[in-house]
Amino acid sequence: MLNAKVKAETLKEVVELLHTLVDEVKMNFGKEGLGVKAVDPSHVAMIELSLTKSSFEEYKSSGMELAIELEKLKEVLKLARPGEIVKLSFDEDKNKLIVEIASFRRFIPLLDIGSISDAKVPSLTHSAKAVIDLEALRQGIRGTESVSSHLTIEIKPDVFKLEGESEQDKVEMMLYKEKGEVEIEAKEPAKSMYALDYFSNVVKAISSAQKVTLNIGKDYPLKMEFAFAGGNGTAKFLLAPRMPDSI
Amino acid sequence: MDNYIRSVVPADSLFELSASKPTNYNMRCVICKGSRMLCGKASCPILVRFYVKSKTFKLLDSNQIHGSTPPGAFIGRMGYPYVYVGPLVPPITGDTAILDTPEMWGNRTMEDIVDFRFKLVRGKHYVKVTDIEKNKIVSLTRELALADAPTGIEAKFTKKPGGDIVLDDDVQPFGPSAPLEKIDAENYKIDRRIEKAYYDTDMKAKDAVLETYRSGVLVSKIQRAFSVGAFGQAKLRKFVPTRWSITAVDSILGLELLKKTKTLPQIGEYLVFEHKQLDNIWEILMVPSEWCYELIEAWYPRTVWNPTGNTIAIFSSAEFFEGRKEYAEIGGCYYAARLAVNEKLHEMQRQAGVVIMREAHPGYIMPVGVWNVREAVRAALRNTPVRFNTLGEALNYAGSKLAIPMSRWIKESAVLKYLMFQKRLDEYAEKT
Numbered sequence: 001m002l003n004a005k006v007k008a009e010t011l012k013e014v015v016e017l018l019h020t021l022v023d024e025v026k027m028n029f030g031k032e033g034l035g036v037k038a039v040d041p042s043h044v045a046m047i048e049l050s051l052t053k054s055s056f057e058e059y060k061s062s063g064m065e066l067a068i069e070l071e072k073l074k075e076v077l078k079l080a081r082p083g084e085i086v087k088l089s090f091d092e093d094k095n096k097l098i099v100e101i102a103s104f105r106r107f108i109p110l111l112d113i114g115s116i117s118d119a120k121v122p123s124l125t126h127s128a129k130a131v132i133d134l135e136a137l138r139q140g141i142r143g144t145e146s147v148s149s150h151l152t153i154e155i156k157p158d159v160f161k162l163e164g165e166s167e168q169d170k171v172e173m174m175l176y177k178e179k180g181e182v183e184i185e186a187k188e189p190a191k192s193m194y195a196l197d198y199f200s201n202v203v204k205a206i207s208s209a210q211k212v213t214l215n216i217g218k219d220y221p222l223k224m225e226f227a228f229a230g231g232n233g234t235a236k237f238l239l240a241p242r243m244p245d246s247i
Numbered sequence: 248m249d250n251y252i253r254s255v256v257p258a259d260s261l262f263e264l265s266a267s268k269p270t271n272y273n274m275r276c277v278i279c280k281g282s283r284m285l286c287g288k289a290s291c292p293i294l295v296r297f298y299v300k301s302k303t304f305k306l307l308d309s310n311q312i313h314g315s316t317p318p319g320a321f322i323g324r325m326g327y328p329y330v331y332v333g334p335l336v337p338p339i340t341g342d343t344a345i346l347d348t349p350e351m352w353g354n355r356t357m358e359d360i361v362d363f364r365f366k367l368v369r370g371k372h373y374v375k376v377t378d379i380e381k382n383k384i385v386s387l388t389r390e391l392a393l394a395d396a397p398t399g400i401e402a403k404f405t406k407k408p409g410g411d412i413v414l415d416d417d418v419q420p421f422g423p424s425a426p427l428e429k430i431d432a433e434n435y436k437i438d439r440r441i442e443k444a445y446y447d448t449d450m451k452a453k454d455a456v457l458e459t460y461r462s463g464v465l466v467s468k469i470q471r472a473f474s475v476g477a478f479g480q481a482k483l484r485k486f487v488p489t490r491w492s493i494t495a496v497d498s499i500l501g502l503e504l505l506k507k508t509k510t511l512p513q514i515g516e517y518l519v520f521e522h523k524q525l526d527n528i529w530e531i532l533m534v535p536s537e538w539c540y541e542l543i544e545a546w547y548p549r550t551v552w553n554p555t556g557n558t559i560a561i562f563s564s565a566e567f568f569e570g571r572k573e574y575a576e577i578g579g580c581y582y583a584a585r586l587a588v589n590e591k592l593h594e595m596q597r598q599a600g601v602v603i604m605r606e607a608h609p610g611y612i613m614p615v616g617v618w619n620v621r622e623a624v625r626a627a628l629r630n631t632p633v634r635f636n637t638l639g640e641a642l643n644y645a646g647s648k649l650a651i652p653m654s655r656w657i658k659e660s661a662v663l664k665y666l667m668f669q670k671r672l673d674e675y676a677e678k679t
Contacts, residue, residue, distance in 0.1 A: 041509070041537045041568045043671040122675035195669065221675060240670040 002029050002090040005058040006051075008080035008101070010229040013207050014049055015077060017235060019070045020201040021045055026116050027068055029061040029090075039119035045198040046119055048236040055232030057085055064090065066097055067111035073099065076106040122238070124223060126215035128155035128190035131183040132175060134203070134212050134226070137162075140173040141200050147171050150242055151199065153216055154191040155184060164196075190216045192241040202237050209235075219243055287548070289526070289610040290357075310404045310425070312368060315340045315397040318435075319347035320388055321369045321421055322474045324488030328377070332475075332486050333370030333427050334388050336402045343397045349419060349618030350465050353626055357525055360615055361420060368408045369424035376486040379476045387430050389475040393441050399433035418490045419616035440464050445477045452479035456499045466586070467618065470496045490579075493617055497582035502570075504589035509538050509568065511598040516634050517641035518599075521648060522627030525619065526610025529603065529627045530645040531588075534638060534666055536600030541565035541662035542584050542620075544577060544605045545651050559651060565661040580620040587624035602662050606649050638666060 014036070018025050021040040028035045034051040053059045076099045080086060087100040097108040144151045144164030148171075154161040160182045162173040175181040199222075206212070209226040216222055224237040284291070319335030337343050345351045346363045355363075372384045380386060391398055404425035437445060440462040444455035455478035459469050474492035476484040487495065518533040543563040564575035575581035588601050603624060635641040642663075646653030657663045 039672065042539075042669075043537075043673050044669060046672055120673065120677045122672050122677060124675060221670070221672065238672060240672045240674070243668040243670065245664060245668045 001060065001062040002064060002088060003058065003060045004029065004034075004056050004088040005085050006056045006088070007229075008077060008084045008086050009082065009207070010051070010055060010233070011073075011086055012077050012080075013205070013228055014051065014233075015070055015073050016205040016207070017047060017049060017202060019074065020198060020205050021047055023071065024067060024069050024111055024116055026065050026113060026118075028065045029063070031061060031063050033059065037119040037121065040198060044195065044240045045202075046121070046238040047202065048119075048121065048238075049233065050235075051229060051233045055229040065113060066090065067113045067116050068097060068108065069111060072106075072108045073097075076101065076104075076108070079104060122221070124215075124221055124238070125217075126190075126220070126223060127188055127217045128186035129184070129213060129215045130155050130160045130175075130186075131211055131213045132160060132181075134206060134209055136173075136175060136181070137212060137214075138203055141196065141203055143171050143173065145196055145200060149196055150193050151196050152191065152193045153214065153222070154189070155186050155214075155216060156189045157184060157186045160184060190218050190220070192216045192219050192222065193244060194222055194239050195242055199239055206235075287609055288612045290612060292612045308407070310407050312336050312338050312400075312402045312404075312408075313340065314338050314400060314402075315343045316391055316394075316400050317343045317345070317347035317367070317397055318391050318394040318471075319367060320392040320471060320475055320489075322376075322486045322489045322492070323371075324490055327488060328485075329373065329375050330486060330488060331369075331371040331373055331424075332385065332388055333372050333424075334391050334400060334402070334430065335367040335369060335421075336400050337366040337368065339366065340399060341397070347467070347471075348465065349467050349616070349622060352618070353524070353622055357610075357612065357615070361613070364420040365422035367422050368402075369421055370402050370404070370427040370430065371424050372427045374486070376476075379484055379486065384427055384430055387432055389477065390437060391432055391435060392471050392475045393437045393445060393477055394435040395438040396436070398435040401431045403428040403430070418493065419618055420613070438464065438468070441468070441472050441477065445472070448481035448484075450478070450480070452483070453499055455479065456496055457503055460500055466496060466500070466621065494579040494582050497579065497586045497617070497621070501582055501586040501589055504586070504593055505538065505570070508589050508592045508598055511592065511596055513537065514595070514597045514599045516636060517638055518632035518634055519641050519645050520627045520630055520632045522623055522630060524623045524626065525615070526608040527619075527623065528606040528608070528649060529623050530606075530648055531624065531627050532602045532604070532641055532645055533632070534600040534602070534641075536666060537568050538598055539565070539567045539600040539662050539665065540585060540588065541601075541660055542575075542577060542581050542603045542605070543656060543660055544580070544607065545656075546607050547609055547650075559655075561651075561655070561659045563659055563661070567662075567665070579617045583617045583621035584624045587621050587628065590625070591628040600662060600666055602660060602666075604645065604649060604656055606651060608650075 018036060018038050022038045025036055025038050033053045036049045039046040080101050084101055089098045091098055095110050097110060099106045099108060140162040147166045147169040148164040152163040158177045160175040164171045177184045206226060208228040212224055212226040214224050219241050221241060222239040226235050228235060314337045316334050316336050321335060323331040335347060337346055346367055352360055374381055374385060405428050406425055408423040408425035441459055444450055444459055456469055470492050472478060473496050474487045474489050476486050513535045514533055515535060520531040522529040541563055546560045548557055562577050564577045564581045584603055592599060633644060642653050
């Protein structure tokens, strides 16, 4: 049994975020809320989302995992007007997810649960952490994209730095703790390089967060955390590093 | 061969021949006249052309040809949508299939291939590409191209065949040409595997390509049918320039195979496949990874596309799992090789990251078309691969077979750098 009502914007953000990495996902409608994990085909990036019961207008689930093609959910959500409520329910006999917006309904056929492999979440310990404005990060990424396909993040106790470089061009962005542009917790300086494609797409897909927390290490996976859906949803994005090449 | 030429023609007429063509061959060629190899190539391209021409022209001293079309057709692209179309007719009869079937050229030399091609006279008839039922010349050109065997043709031209040959990186070379006045053909039968798609005017061109491929029709034959507008919904059918049709078919087939490739399990070790053909060295690396693909081509100085340079020129195009949106920088060969690679992965029932390294040496004196890339990659992948446990070992091995150092290939390669330097989340211990 599933009966969930949620603001269209909230569900849209979930779908947009997941769609940056995968086309199909397993959504876990647990008793206490929705949880989703997805890893991209190359196992370079992963996203983990959870929406507590309280981020829904109404939520009741007997606990179930549904495998969904994201494009279909995206199409129906496009019909929703701002502020409209989306109702999700599960037709067990026909194995379909029913999505209702006002008097419109779409019956989405579900995929075979076994066709989507489980994302294995790595155990990570980060040595540096910075909290920055989403807008600042967006600007830094957009600026870097025009010169390189990779981005280097460096966190020192007093400064946060983004850097991108190609043969001819170079861009950088510095945020200082002293000026209140960034919050930093760093035991030691950390620096890692990451491919921009997934990172950029995920950052573009975030619509409701103001601030994001970036955790890195020395040539180590990135963990980006942010809250969405009015603080009731949490998201975690992991991205494996690109090692500096010596060629 | 050079001696043969010099024995039959005075050096002065060779000079005339080379000077009359707007080619890359500059003053050096005038001094050299094909005798001193000043350009550094293993044999003189001008002589190769002349050699074949002289042989063909003896057979062509008339504005009429009776011969067997392999079958073949050429659709030009200059002036599109108004182009020249027409059948390919050699001045010989019998089983001429090899002349227009690149799949049969695997062990042939450059001279053989040029010889095949320059025997084929291109009949030319000027049409708008959508006029596919204009007259007898047009309908015969189309139907003969679909024939299941070489077919006798009587072709009458308005003048003796001659003029420019077609040399291009994408299409196989094409020989002398002349405007067609009329053609008559003996009885022919349309290949039954193509027939169904040809008469089905509701089937999309893409589906026709896939269906004929699945029924075992050679890629070159599908491309020929595609170029004469034999496929697709009735009102959309039109002539497609030969050059475009080749890449269209390679691309359609490759993308279709890729859909499945991306769902197959990854290979378990590092494989290196090799092949040598027409003074090109091919080293193909397969890596345990999700699908990603790159074709890197290195041109030595004095090869076709690097005629005047003093340094090696390297070009590459790549795609990662999501595929690419823009046309490959290095052209049609990218799609031809991608098809060959996916055929192999389907046979293996495996997914892999694939990097093809092609080193063209000075014996590769003239472009012979994309078929060469497709068939060379297929040939390489038919060989038994050498197996390795690490990427480093595989690269070392491939590097030992190539003249250009591996570090240079890596520097030019987006996929090799990705495979070497991009970490995966699986490399970090799982949370318990």
